[in-house]
Amino acid sequence: MNRATLKNNTFQTINLPELTRVPTMITEDEKKYLYWLARDHVSGDGAVVEIGTWYGCSAGYLGAGLRDSGKNIPFHCFDRFELQGIEIRKARQQGFTVQDSQEGEDILPMAQNHLTPIYPIKLKKTYAADIRWEGGLVELLHLDAPKRWSDILHVMETFLPFLIPQKSILVLQDFGMPRAYALPLIFGALSDYFELINIPSEYSTMAVFLYNPVSPEKLNSQKLNIDDWSSEYAQKIWDQIGVCYTNSSQKSFFNFGLALYFYRNGHKELAIKIAQENKPLLFPEKAILLEKRLSTALWRAAFK
Numbered sequence: 001m002n003r004a005t006l007k008n009n010t011f012q013t014i015n016l017p018e019l020t021r022v023p024t025m026i027t028e029d030e031k032k033y034l035y036w037l038a039r040d041h042v043s044g045d046g047a048v049v050e051i052g053t054w055y056g057c058s059a060g061y062l063g064a065g066l067r068d069s070g071k072n073i074p075f076h077c078f079d080r081f082e083l084q085g086i087e088i089r090k091a092r093q094q095g096f097t098v099q100d101s102q103e104g105e106d107i108l109p110m111a112q113n114h115l116t117p118i119y120p121i122k123l124k125k126t127y128a129a130d131i132r133w134e135g136g137l138v139e140l141l142h143l144d145a146p147k148r149w150s151d152i153l154h155v156m157e158t159f160l161p162f163l164i165p166q167k168s169i170l171v172l173q174d175f176g177m178p179r180a181y182a183l184p185l186i187f188g189a190l191s192d193y194f195e196l197i198n199i200p201s202e203y204s205t206m207a208v209f210l211y212n213p214v215s216p217e218k219l220n221s222q223k224l225n226i227d228d229w230s231s232e233y234a235q236k237i238w239d240q241i242g243v244c245y246t247n248s249s250q251k252s253f254f255n256f257g258l259a260l261y262f263y264r265n266g267h268k269e270l271a272i273k274i275a276q277e278n279k280p281l282l283f284p285e286k287a288i289l290l291e292k293r294l295s296t297a298l299w300r301a302a303f304k
Contacts, residue, residue, distance in 0.1 A: 003195075003197055003210065005041060006169070006197040006198050006208055006210060007197060007198050009198075009200060009201070011032050011033050011035075011036035011037075011200070012029060012032060012201065014032055014035070014036055016028075016031055016032060016035060016061065017035070017064045017068065019060045019061070019064060019114075019118065020060075020114055022055040022056060022057050022060070022110075022114050023054070023055050023057070024054070024055070024057035024058070025054070025173075026057060026058050026173065026206075027201075027203055027204055029200055029201040029203055029204050030058070030173070030200065030204050030206050031057070031058070031061045032061075033171075033200045033204075033206065033208075034058055034061045034062050034065065034142065034171070035061040035062070035064055035065040036065065037062075037065065037140060037169065037171070038061070038062045038063070038064075038065025038066045038069065038140070039064075039065035039066070039068045039069045040065075040069070041169075042065075042066065042069065042071070042073060042139055042140050043071075043139065043167075044071050044072075044073045044139070045137060045139050045164060045167060046136065046137030046138045046139030046140075046162070046163075046164055046167075046168065047073065047074040047075065047076060047135050047136060047137065047138050047139065048062060048066065048073060048074070048075045048076070048138075048139065048140045048142075049075075049076050049077075049078070049133075049135075049138050049140070049141050049142070049159070050062060050075075050076070050077045050078070050141075050142040050143075050144065051077075051078045051079070051128060051131065051141075051142070051143050051144065051145045051146060051155060052078075052079055052128075052142075052143065052144030052145025052146070052173065053077040053078070053079040053081070053111055053123070053144070053145075054079065054107075054111070054144075055107060055110055055111055055114060056077075056110075056111040056114040056115045058142065058144060058173070059075075059077050059111075059115055059121060060114060060115055060118050062075065062140075062142065063075060063115060063118040063119030063121055064118055064119065066119055067118060067119045073139075074122070074135060075119060075120070075121045075122070076121070076122045076124065076135060077111075077115075077121055077122070077123050077124065078124045078126055078128075078131050078145070079108075079111070079123075079124075079125065079126075079145060080125065080126065080127050080128075080145075081106060081107050081108035081111060081123075081125045082104055082105070082106065082107070083103060083104065083105040083106075083107050084103060106125075108123060108125050111123060128145050128146040128151040128154065128155060129150070129151050129154050131154070131155060131158055132158065133158050133159055133162060135162075136162065137162050137163075137164055137168075138159055138162045138163055138164075138168060139164060139167060139168055139169065140168070140169045140171070141159055141163070141168065141169070141170050141171070142171045142173065143155065143170070143171070143172050143173060144173035144174070147174070147179070147180045147182060147183070148182060149182040149185070149186055149224065149225065149226045149227070152182055152183065152186050153186070153219065153221050153224055156186075156190075156219060157219055157221070160193070160219065163211040164211065165211060165212065165213055166210070166211070166212060167211070168210075168211040169208065169209070169210060169211075170194060170208070170209040170210075170211060171206060171207075171208050171209075172187065172206065172207045172208075172209065173205070173206055174205050174206075175187075175205055175206060175207035176199070176204070176205035176206075176207065176245070176250065176253065176254045176257075177205045177257070178253070178254070178256040178257035178259075178260050178290065179257070179260065180205075180257065181257035181258065181260055181261040182226055182261075183207075184207075184237075184238065184241045184242070184254070184257065185226045185229075185234060185237055185238065185241075185261065186224055186226065187207075187209065187241065188237040188238065188240055188241035189223070189224055189237050190219075190224075191240070191241075192213065192214050193211065193212070193213050193214075193219075194209040194210070194211060194212065195209060195210045195212040196208075196209055196241065196244050197209060197210050199244050199245065199250075202247045202250050207244065226261070227265060231262060231265075231267050231270060234258070234261065234262070235258070238255075238257075238258045242254060242255070248281050249281055249282055249283045249286065251281075252278035252279070252281035252282050252286075253278075253282060253283075253286045253290070255274060255277075255278045256274075256275060256278060256290055258274055259271045259272075259274040259275040259278070259298065259302075260298060262274065263297070263298045263301075268301065271298060271301075271302075272298070272301050272302045275298060275299075275302035275303075276302050276303075279302075279303070
């Protein structure tokens with residue numbers, strides 16, 4: 001797939017197929033982008049893989065895209081498929097009846113019930129750190145689960161040998177979410193492997209990369225341990241990857257991720273400075289979201 005195609009945002013005009021509604025954390029634009037990629041731009045040179053499936057909303061639109069493409073392309077999904085407390089609350093907020101749901105509940109059968117009528121998808125119950133891959137080349141890799149730097153590195157070390165240069169697409173869900181700051185830091189440092197191509201819309205936290213290796217060297221896990229980075233190096237990587245955001249409010253929201261990273265790694269004064277500089281540029285709803293979900297300690301320290 002070429003860069004021009006990945007940067008093409010005509011996906012916003014497509015009509016999504018009607019799928020059974022399930023709890024989700026992705027936007028309408030992101031549903032359309034995933035469906036559009038799978039339907040129009042996955043050739044079949046490799047499998048489609050998703051990590052982080054939950055109830056199967058994003059997998060459903062990827063599967064529907066593959067179905068509607070007329071191609072028979074292998075599709076694999078990995079997830080722990082264990083319900084967490086925050087997920088129960090999110091499902092309730094979206095109007096789903098989950099009174100009897102309990103933390104730790106196995107939701108693999110629910111995901112299977114949703115996805116089986118859409119496309120033949122192989123679901124694997126596992127944790128990100130335990131994922132293994134023997135399915136051959138991978139053309140589209142959708143990451144929605146690993147957020148810790150160690151899990152991200154394990155997943156990339158697992159799948160990197162199976163990615164196709166100048167062909168494989170990597171879609172990172174929550175790339176722009178402050179709590180997922182490990183994603184932009186690591187993939188900013190992996191610019192010799194992955195080229196950031198697109199942020200599908202200003203309402204999306206998704207980022208799209210093309211596998212474009214300029215070096216055959218293996219990943220150096222030690223250098224990618226973000227907890228060992230200096231503040232200067234982290235700032236440099238963040239600034240380089242952050243140029244993808246042209247909307248000032250969206251970029252300010254993104255920059256709270258760097259503030260949270262610094263705060264959690266002992267650079268509290270720097271973290272507070274970044275938070276205070278970026279709050280005035282936020283859309284009001286983004287400020288409310290951050291106040292509720294960022295870090296109570298950082299928010300209070302910056303805006304007490």
